[in-house]
Amino acid sequence: MQRLRGTEVRISMSNIHCAFENGKAFIPFITCGYPDIETTKAVVREAVKNGADLIELGIPFSDPTAEGVVIQSANYRALQGGITTDKVFDMVRELRNDIHIPMVFMTYANVIFSYGTERFISSCRDIQIDGIIVPDVPFEEKDEFLTECKRYGVDLISMIAPTSEDRIAKIAREAEGFLYIVSSLGVTGTRSEITTDLKAIINLVRKHTSIPCAIGFGISTPEQAKRMAEISDGAIVGSAIIKILAEYGTDSPVHVGEYVKSMKNAVRIVRD
Amino acid sequence: MMTNKKGRFGVHGGQYIPETLMNAVTELEIAYDFYKNDSEFNAELSRLFNEYAGRPSRLYYAERMTRDLGGAKIYLKREDLNHTGAHKINNVLGQALLAKRMGKTRLIAETGAGQHGVATATAAALMGMSCVIFMGEEDTKRQALNVYRMRLLGAEVIPVKTGTSTLKDAVSEAFREWTSRIDDTHYCLGSVMGPHPFPTIVRDFQSVISREIKAQILERENRLPDYIIACVGGGSNAIGSFYHFIDDSCVKLIGCEAAGRGVDTFETAATISTGKLGIFHGMKSYFCQDEYGQIAPVYSISAGLDYPGIGPEHAYLHDTGRAEYVAVTDEEAVNAFEYLSKTEGIIPAIESAHAVSYAMKLAPELSRENIIVITISGRGDKDCAAIARYRGENINE
Numbered sequence: 001m002q003r004l005r006g007t008e009v010r011i012s013m014s015n016i017h018c019a020f021e022n023g024k025a026f027i028p029f030i031t032c033g034y035p036d037i038e039t040t041k042a043v044v045r046e047a048v049k050n051g052a053d054l055i056e057l058g059i060p061f062s063d064p065t066a067e068g069v070v071i072q073s074a075n076y077r078a079l080q081g082g083i084t085t086d087k088v089f090d091m092v093r094e095l096r097n098d099i100h101i102p103m104v105f106m107t108y109a110n111v112i113f114s115y116g117t118e119r120f121i122s123s124c125r126d127i128q129i130d131g132i133i134v135p136d137v138p139f140e141e142k143d144e145f146l147t148e149c150k151r152y153g154v155d156l157i158s159m160i161a162p163t164s165e166d167r168i169a170k171i172a173r174e175a176e177g178f179l180y181i182v183s184s185l186g187v188t189g190t191r192s193e194i195t196t197d198l199k200a201i202i203n204l205v206r207k208h209t210s211i212p213c214a215i216g217f218g219i220s221t222p223e224q225a226k227r228m229a230e231i232s233d234g235a236i237v238g239s240a241i242i243k244i245l246a247e248y249g250t251d252s253p254v255h256v257g258e259y260v261k262s263m264k265n266a267v268r269i270v271r272d
Numbered sequence: 273m274m275t276n277k278k279g280r281f282g283v284h285g286g287q288y289i290p291e292t293l294m295n296a297v298t299e300l301e302i303a304y305d306f307y308k309n310d311s312e313f314n315a316e317l318s319r320l321f322n323e324y325a326g327r328p329s330r331l332y333y334a335e336r337m338t339r340d341l342g343g344a345k346i347y348l349k350r351e352d353l354n355h356t357g358a359h360k361i362n363n364v365l366g367q368a369l370l371a372k373r374m375g376k377t378r379l380i381a382e383t384g385a386g387q388h389g390v391a392t393a394t395a396a397a398l399m400g401m402s403c404v405i406f407m408g409e410e411d412t413k414r415q416a417l418n419v420y421r422m423r424l425l426g427a428e429v430i431p432v433k434t435g436t437s438t439l440k441d442a443v444s445e446a447f448r449e450w451t452s453r454i455d456d457t458h459y460c461l462g463s464v465m466g467p468h469p470f471p472t473i474v475r476d477f478q479s480v481i482s483r484e485i486k487a488q489i490l491e492r493e494n495r496l497p498d499y500i501i502a503c504v505g506g507g508s509n510a511i512g513s514f515y516h517f518i519d520d521s522c523v524k525l526i527g528c529e530a531a532g533r534g535v536d537t538f539e540t541a542a543t544i545s546t547g548k549l550g551i552f553h554g555m556k557s558y559f560c561q562d563e564y565g566q567i568a569p570v571y572s573i574s575a576g577l578d579y580p581g582i583g584p585e586h587a588y589l590h591d592t593g594r595a596e597y598v599a600v601t602d603e604e605a606v607n608a609f610e611y612l613s614k615t616e617g618i619i620p621a622i623e624s625a626h627a628v629s630y631a632m633k634l635a636p637e638l639s640r641e642n643i644i645v646i647t648i649s650g651r652g653d654k655d656c657a658a659i660a661r662y663r664g665e666n667i668n669e
Contacts, residue, residue: 062567063435063440063441063444063553065290065444065447065553069434076435079566084564086564109288109551109552110550110552110559110567112565113549113550113551114561114565115565136289136290136554138287138288138289138290138294139291140286141286141287141288158291160291161290161292161294162292163291163292163295163296164294164295167291167295171291182292185454186448186451186453187451187452
């Protein structure tokens with residue numbers, strides 16, 4: 001991958017490229033407002049302190065159809081706790097006083113659409129959110145949000161799945177920020193084994209784009225993260241972190257910090 | 273540039289699904305585009321409709337109801353007489369046959385009242401396919417008899433405990449299952465909803481209802497009806513009843529939504545009356561939701577209409593004014609359920625009773641020259657315990 005300095009030259013409109021400049025990237029996913037917004041803030045700060053390269057912030061949705069039971073339950077609890085899109089925006093605005101690494105939102109189409117697409121995405125720019133990941137918006141529907149994303153310099157992150165096959169080329173050619181490579185079939189959740197031929201998928205992606213590829217879905221251990229980093233530019237972990245939040249509640253930040261450190265150490269040293 | 277208007281009804285419809293499923297829906301679309309014009313496929317489907325499902329269903333002149341209400345002449349389209357007791361079998365036979373041709377060996381489906389689950393389990397048994405049905409845990413209690421019927425037919429019934437444990441959660445869970453197992457599995461969606469091509473496929477298979485109504489009413493009355501009235505959850509029996517009349521502007525099309533305890537309460541499932549434009553379950557359409565786009569926990573006495581959205585083609589027919597959507601409360605539907613039972617000796621599904629209720633209001637306002645066709649989408653045996661409960665009587669099924 002090209003190394004770029006500062007913001008003069010960009011491979012995308014946002015600062016996402018910075019996440020891939022400290023060795024292989026480690027990207028934690030955190031459901032906002034689970035168990036409460038103060039814990040989310042503390043967890044983000046601990047994750048950054050312990051080497052997270054990019055933070056994926058989930059804005060809860062009532063019916064998260066791409067999520068497994070762990071993240072579904074976190075979404076449900078966060079909404080029960082009164083989290084809203086506006087509260088998430090306020091939280092990010094405050095975090096931006098001291099957090100300077102790239103951050104992206106992961107949420108469902110209706111959360112963005114119902115807020116007003118332009119209002120949502122212009123707010124993202126205002127609070128320095130670098131990109132959005134919308135699992136229920138595939139390539140064919142990305143025009144729904146793309147115009148506003150381009151206008152406000154927010155990357156619309158694309159996903160590639162094990163079933164993408166002949167779709168990989170067109171998705172990769174138009175990809176922005178980084179490519180989210182889905183490791184296996186099914187929904188989010190930890191898996192003991194990932195059997196997809198991810199190397200073949202990434203080799204195909206590489207023929208069409210030079211933007212970074214990070215692998216997510218099913219990764220929980222440092223060994224898995226290391227193996228993913230060997231064939232890509234980074235690893236994304238969600239459910240394993242939400243499990244820590246489920247176990248330790250408001251005492252989670254220090255535990256998430258330790259976990260992020262172990263995961264970043266596992267991927268940092270990996271070379272192509 | 274890449275604006276893709278495929279599968280759109282005005283602004284509604286589309287394919288808002290995870291990348292993992294995109295090739296699966298594309299494969300389905302290609303297969304359907306081929307088989308819908310394949311004479312062998314259509315001959316096989318017609319044979320199943322007629323020999324197995326018992327089509328054509330009767331168009332019955334409800335003489336006592338007509339006389340009692342003292343206005344328009346009322347006909348009932350008897351989808352309740354189909355095998356498995358509802359219109360759901362029309363779509364399921366079509367999709368199962370299609371899935372079989374595509375080489376799939378396993379059907380999965382969501383179900384609300386259990387009618388679509390029973391129909392899918394039936395088609396799977398008939399065609400030697402394995403079958404898994406997702407049903408909200410709440411609905412498995414409301415419709416225990418249908419759960420047993422599905423098991424009897426060889427299907428596995430999985431109670432869904434997430435969210436509100438009703439139809440929308442069963443749909444979400446069926447999508448999740450399909451995402452994890454695509455190769456051998458077809459998701460037999462039960463209504464005119466979800467991502468393209470489902471709203472079109474389901475509508476085409478259900479359009480047999482309006483094709484028959486048209487032929488039958490022309491034969492009986494030598495003219496088209498003035499009104500077609502059907503209940504709407506996702507909207508499959510309604511779109512099936514409307515479809516061949518959409519270009520006949522003299523025929524008024526009325527969809528009856530479930531108002532639950534009333535459209536001014538939070539306990540309602542009337543999407544057109546209380547919802548707003550959104551994106552959910554693969555489609556852009558109207559949905560009951562809060563100001564932040566969180567899908568609302570809807571309510572109706574009818575498990576089959578207890579869904580927070582409406583099919584994209586209905587949303588479009590509403591936008592253009594071609595069809596009118598009205599809300600009918602639990603109380604009105606229960607009254608109609610009892611009325612049709614006593615007046616005509618026909619126990620309608622509580623879903624269909626929503627349509628009967630609106631016709632009961634409308635008919636007296638019309639003249640004897642007018643003709644109303646009500647689609648009785650299903651039979652009401654499954655609802656007897658719940659209606660008894662509603663009336664404060666506890667019967668053991």
